Amino acid sequence: MVHVEIQSQRDDAFPQRLFTYYHRLRDRFAIPVTSLAVLADSDPTWKPTTFSTQQWGCSVEFRFPAVKLLDYQQNSQPLRESDNPFAVVVMAHLRTLETAVDSPTRQQSKMAMVRELLGRGYPEETVRQLMRFIDWILVLPPQRQQQFLADLKQLKESGMAPYMMAFEREALEQGKQEGKQEGKQEAGAELALELIQAKFEADLNPAISAVIKTLGYGTLTQLHRAVLRLDNEAALLTWLVQLPLEAGAEPALVQRLFDQAFGEGNPVPGQALSQLTPEQCRTFSQRFLDGATASELLQWLAAMPS
Secondary structure (H helix, E strand, O other), rough: OOOEEEEOOOOHHHHHHHHHHHHHHHHOOOOOOEEEEEEEEOOOOOOOOOOEEEEEEEEEEOOEEEEEEHHHHHHHHHHHHOOOOOHHHHHHHHHHHHOOOOOOHHHHHHHHHHHHHHHOOOOOOHHHHHHHHHHHHOOOHHHHHHHHHHHHHHHHHHOOOOOOOHHHHHHHHHHHHHHHHHHHHHHHHHHHHHHHHHHHHHOOOOOHHHHHHOOOOOHHHEEEEHHHHOHHHHHHHHHHHOOOOOHHHHHHHHHHHHHHHHHOOOOOOOHHHHHOOOOHHHHHHHHHHOOOOHHHHHHHHOOOOO
16 A cells, blocks of 8 residues: 655654554555655755654654655756656646745746646647646736736647647636636725724725735635724734735735835845744734834845754
């Protein structure tokens, strides 16, 4: 029996959990088990391969093979040369990590992946399924998704992708639905800002207002309720940074805050941000509220231990 465990974020309890799965599978089925770890997180320093424990002379050491997808960032040639469709899946995942706070580059990467996929000679159904995956994992803001679809249409008309009609129909329908959702999102953001201004009885920092306008409709609904218990701007910013959006959401939110306040000409290094803990993100945000300049924030970031 082969057990594959995919881990998308750092978790120091992961080796013990893998061992638990291993021994329960072996106990349940009474056959040899091989546990394999696929580490899909964004921390280049984390690569567990062992779980061990000992007490009073009784000890266990469990070793397991682990593949770190991030290692392929330094050498992607094996992925490009492989004819295994999962090589495309890994490349799409890596580009998702690389462009977490850079939607223009993500749009370019998404189209580049489509072109590369079409040149691999896979069967039509395999191409369609992989394109669905690429579209699902490399999520774009609605406006950039519409631009991507327009580029996709040109690609089809050029003759490079004659069998993409099914995917195009699905993507266009998704774009229509996202357009409807965008209208709800805009109304939700305006309502949230009105509630906040009424509660605080003061104008909100423009950068924080801009960040709120980028939140999804579901998150804005949570914010409408949260405003009742938030007393000031600092509490609001803490709530935003603590949002359970997705793995790595705090650095992305801090990046948007920084860009809105100081302009994209002074970007926070994405790689440095991805290493910040949620607590460090909150500290970063508090320094911003206290009036720190872009230079001071970047100096603080550079001083963080790697």
